[in-house]
Amino acid sequence: MGGFAEVRALAERNRSLRDVAAAVAVGAVCAAIQASRAQFSDRSPDLASWGWLVLMTVPLVWRRRAPAVVFWLVFGLAWGAELVGVDTAATVVMPMVAIYTVARHGTRRRLVPALVAVEATVLTVTLVEQAAWGSAVGVTAIVAVVILFALNLRTREAYLAQLEERAARLARDRDQQARLAVSAERTRIAREVHDIVAHNVAVMIALADGAAYTATRSPERAADTMTKVSATGRQALGEMRRLLGLLREGETAGAEDELVARPSDVLRSGDVLSPQPGVDDIDLLLDQVRTAGLRVSLIREGDLGRWGPGAGLAVYRIVQEALTNTLKHAGRRARAEVRIRCTEEDLELMITDDGAGRQARTDAADERSGGHGLAGIAERAASYGGELEAGPTAVGGWCVWARLRTDDRVAG
Template structure:
C-alpha cells in the first residue's frame, strides 16, 4: 500500500513537469531569439555580479588585475552565448581568447565555465569529432593557468575541467539521442498513418468493386430473364392467353426476387455505414444448391439448358459462390446476345481437394455483346472472382465449325494450411 501511495504521488508531479517542459519547448520553437536573449542576459548578469560583487577575487590567482580588464573578460566570456545554438563552434572560438587572457593574467574568472554550455550544444548539434578540438581548446587555458599561476599539482586544475567537459558532452549526446529517437518514432507514426490511409482506400476500392459485381450479377441476370419472359409473353398473347398469363406471373416473381436481393444488399451497406442501426435481414449467398432454381428461371425465359455433373460437390461457400456467379453471368449473356433458337449446356466436374471445372456453352449466333468484351462488367467481374482463388477463366467463341460462345472456368485445389 505504501508503494502504491508513492506512485500515486509521483506520477502527477512527473506529468506536471513534462507538461511544463513541452510548453517551454513549444515557446522556444516559436520565439528562439527571445529565449536566447533571456538566457544570455541571465549569464551576462551573473558574470557582471561576479565582477561588481568582487566574487572573482575569491578564486583569482592574481588579484592585481585592473577592473576594466575583468569587466572586458566577463563580457567576452558571456555575450557570445547569444549564438551558441546556431554557431556553437564559432562561439567557442570567440570565447577562447578571453579564456586564455583570463588564465594568463591569473584572473581565473569562473565565467570560463560558460564554455561548457557551448560544449553541450556542440554535442547536441554537431558531429562528435568536434568534441576533440573543443576539449583541446578549453583545456589549453587551464594548462596555461596551471603553469603560470600554480596552485598545487597541475592535475588539480586540469582533471576537474576534463570531467566537466565529459559530463556536458554526455548530456548533449543523451539529449541528441533521445531527440533523434523521438523524431524517428514520429516519422514512423506518420508513415504508418499514410500506409493506414492507403490500405483504407484500397479496401474501399475493393469493396466498391465487390458491390458493383454483386449488383451487376443481380440486376443483369434478373433483367435478362424478365426481358426473355416479356418477349415470350408478347408472342404468346395472341395465340395462348394462358401462356401469356404464366409469363406475366413469372415476370412478377422474378422482379420480386430481384428487389428482395437488392434490398438485402442495400441493408448490409446501410449497416456498415451505421453500425448502431438494427441488424438488417441477412440471407446466405447463393450456393451450388441454388443452381436448379437459376436454371429453371432461365428455362422459363425461353432458353433450353442441359446440365451434366461429374463427381460430388464439396466446396467451401466462397468457391461455390464463384462458380454460381460465373454460370449465372454466362447464361445471362446467352439470353441477351445469343439470338433466337439458342440452346445452352452446363458441364460441372468436381475434383479432389476443392478443385472444380465449369464449362458453359451455347449455340447462339447473335455474336458477342458488350459483356463478352472487355468493355463491360460481366467478363471483368468473372475474372476478378476467379482470380481470388488462383483460377483461370476462358471466354470466347467456340472453335469452328461449332457456333456460339464458350465460358470455361477452372479453380485449382485449395492450398494446404
C-alpha cells in the same frame, strides 16, 4: 503525435526568442556568481569584468545555429580574458555551455577538436600555475559529464524524431490502405450490383417478350409469364436489399465468407442479411433461366461441398454471368450446358452454348455495359488463384471456361 508536432512547430518558430532567453539566463548565472565572489574577496568586479561577461554572453544567442563557431569564439574570449588579466566567472561557465552545445547540436568531427582544446587548456593552466592535479581531474570529469549529458539528450531527441517519423509513415500507409480498401470495396459492390441487375433484367426482358408474343393467343400463359416477371423483379430487389443491408451493418469485403448459413435460402428469403448465393443455388438459377426460355443442362463432377462459401459465390456468379450473356446474345432458342468439375486441386467450370454466329460479345460491348461483365468474373477467378477464358468455339457458339484454385475449402 499530432499535438507533439504542433508544439514542435511552434517551438521552431520561436527558436530565436528561446536562444536569446537561454543566453540571458546563462549570463545572469555568471553575473550572480561574479557578484557573490566579491563577498569573499577583497577585489570587487570592475567594469572590464562586467563588459567581458556581456561580450562572452552575446555569441551564445547563435550557439545552436553555429555551434562550432560560437565555441571557438567563446573559447578565444576566455583565453583573452586570462591574458589581459580580466577576472570574470564567464571564463569558466561560458566554455562549458559552448562545448555542451557542440556535443548537442554539432557533429562529432567538430566535437573532438573542441574537446582537445579544452583539455589542453586545463593541462596548460595546471602546469603553469602549478595547481593540484586533483583540480585538473575534477574539471575533466565535469567536462565529461557535460558532454555525455549532451550526447544523451541528442540521442533521445533523434529517437523521438524517428518515432514521430515512423508514426507519420504508418499514418500515411494506413490512409493509403484505407483508400485501397475503399476502392476494392467499390469494385466489389459494382460487380455484385452488375451481376444481380444484369442477370435479372435479362430474364425479365426474355419473359416479357414471351408474354407479349403469347398475349393474344394464350392470355392465361401470358399472365403466368408476367407473374414470373414480377417474381424475378422481387428477387432482384431482395438481393439488392441484402447487399445494402450488408453495407449498413458495416460488413467488410470478406463478409461473403462469413455468412455460412444455407445458401439455398437466399433466393427465397426477404431478409436483407440473408446469405450470399452459392453452389447449392445453381439449380434455382438454372430453373429461372429455363423459365425465360433457355434450354440448359447441368453436369456435376466431384464433391462441391469441399469448397467454402466464398468460392461458392464465385462459381455462382460466373455461371450467372455466362448464362445471362447467352440469354442476351444467343437467344432463347439456344442450348446451353453448365459443367462443374471439382478435384483435389481445383474447381473447373465450363459453360457452353450453340448460339452460332449470334453473339456480339466483344470487348466494346463489355465496355458499353460498364466493364463489369466478363472482366468482373475474371476478377473473381483471379481472386482464388485461378483463370478465366471466354470466346467462340471451333464448332460455333460460345464458351466460358474458368478454373479456381484456393485453400478456402471446408473439410467434408
